[in-house]
Amino acid sequence: MKRICVFAGSSPGARAEYTDAARDLAQALIARHLGLVYGGGDVGLMGVIADTVLELGGDVVGVIPRALVDREVAHHRLTELRVVASMHDRKAQMEELSDGFVVLPGGFGTLEESLEILTWSQLGIHSKPCGLLNVVGYYDTLLQFLDQTVDAEFLKPENRNLVLVDGSASDLLDQFEKYDPPKVRKWVDSNQT
DSSP states (O other): OOOOEEEEOSSSSSOOOHHHHHHHHHHHHHHHTTTEEEOSSSSHHHHHHHHHHHHHHOOEEEEEEGGTTTTTBOOOSSSEEESSSHHHHHHHHHHHHHEEEEEEEOOOOHHHHHHHHHHHHHTTTTTOOOEEEEEGGGTHHHHHHHHHHTTSSOOOOHHHHEEOOOOOOSHHHHHHHHHOOOOOSSSSSGGGG
């Protein structure tokens, strides 16, 4: 692994633990000599993780749609800032640049990006690890919902296992190093997308 993509909120959230988790994740990336790929913003948890990785001497690639450059206050002190045409282009480039995906707390955008990247994994478009950094139980109800989708037979247990989870950034990245993607896939070939 060379780079990890992090999906994170453009707000710092209500709890100091969220900001602490972003900093801890940055330190864990640096300790493993991993670069950061993220949404290119200079605000919220996005800004915290980018600034921390930069302060620690790491490489940071931001990918942001032109329409969000001003709204998300694009981070102009990165190793590289890529401005793309659309949200789809953003996700496609982030996937291409990354060897795994970590999800910090966030709102609709964070969830949308992470669920799409998980769907791509389920469909076999990529086989990279995807993990939730479950800071103080932030994602507990989402994880319960995913378990419910298995119980209701909308999601296979093998595909539910695509979601790695830990409350510790270092432990989550340890899971990434051991990750063996499930062999059961949906019915789409990666060259058909």
